[in-house]
Amino acid sequence: MDRTVYLNGEWLPEADAKVSVFDRGFLFADAIYEVTAVIDGKLIAYPGHAARLRRSLDALGIPMPVGDDELLALHKEIARRNTIQEGLIYLQISRGAQDRDFVFPQDLAPTLVMFTQAKRVLDNPKWKTGLSLQTVPEGRWAQRQIKTVQLLYSSLMKTEAARKGYDDVLFVEDGYITEASSANFHIITTDGTLVTRDLSNALLHGITRGSILDLAQRAGLKAEERSFTVDETRSAAEAFITSASSFVMPVVSLDGHKIGDGTVGPTSRRLLEIYIEDQLQQGDAIAP
Incomplete structure (x- = not known):
């Protein structure tokens, strides 16, 4: 499946979605993620996941790169682009990219990635x-x-x-x-x-x-x-x-x-x- 991936404001074919090797999510696991289920064309428990995402980001001091309305719109848009009626939406936000250093500056631009996984959520044996x-x-x-x-x-x-x-x-x-x-x-x-x-x-x-x-x-x-x-x-x-x-x-x-x-x-x-x-x-x- 050639999925469409969202990466820092761009919609890209999955083969073209590249994150910097200097990203702190890659080097230090300095990143937050959330997974939202999709059933019957609906986002399941989305408000809870969005709220926890903000709590996790706040705990690590990573700024939220998009507003609440845009975040919801991105979830819906990526599901539409990949024709997901049932499955999962994965979101990850890292602190951003810098030359490898344990000490990070306060002005890094976060990396935001989203992709979908088609899955028969309601057919779990x-x-x-x-x-x-x-x-x-x-x-x-x-x-x-x-x-x-x-x-x-x-x-x-x-x-x-x-x-x-x-x-x-x-x-x-x-x-x-x-x-x-x-x-x-x-x-x-x-x-x-x-x-x-x-x-x-x-x-x-x-x-x-x-x-x-x-x-x-x-x-x-x-x-x-x-x-x-x-x-x-x-x-x-x-x-x-x-x-x-x-x-x-x-x-x-x-x-x-x-x-x-x-x-x-x-x-x-x-x-x-x-x-x-x-x-x-x-x-x-x-x-x-």
Whole structure:
């Protein structure tokens, strides 16, 4: 597929979209990214992603290169140019390019890149079977609430786990689960309570996570935001991860041990259904 890519104000064929070798995103992973899903020609949970993008940029002191209205217009335009009705829009903003130096000036011009990925988001076979996860030690940097492109440790751990037959990893720090390689993690206790890690710099403040908590309250499901251990997870009735691309993904085993009866649970299934229904109602249509 010869996609059209957006790069610093230009629409380019993907083969012609080039970023400087001196870009700090390339040299130092000094960059922020966001991924927005597209379903049925609508941007899913876009306001949350746009707000988190600004928070992450502010945390690193990178100026936002475009205004709010232009950013939304760019998302819609790149989807139209690549005829994306279902898939993902990836956006990345780096601090910009300079000769390699740990110390950076305050006046660098940020690099803004956007591209699309066509994907059948609503046809995920793992929704029916669930995921098998492996616990691994937490090894990422401390400021995980900032959505940076520093994903090497997550990539290495997930790749190693995949070679062992697992679908993903769960990071464990000081005996408590933080999150999966690129998703927030949640459990349903045997008394039907939804438990998710409380927000801090230990984990990404997931947009889908927040939506699920809101939907759970509206559905009358008790929810708690707190730390929880691997043992508590293994004894849970259900578990699932949430992310922008997989929405609500059931987890059926951890380190080879079944969670619940080892099948997709009814609460996880129901939360997925109402999340998709809710987001399709709220989604921002791409077509003019």
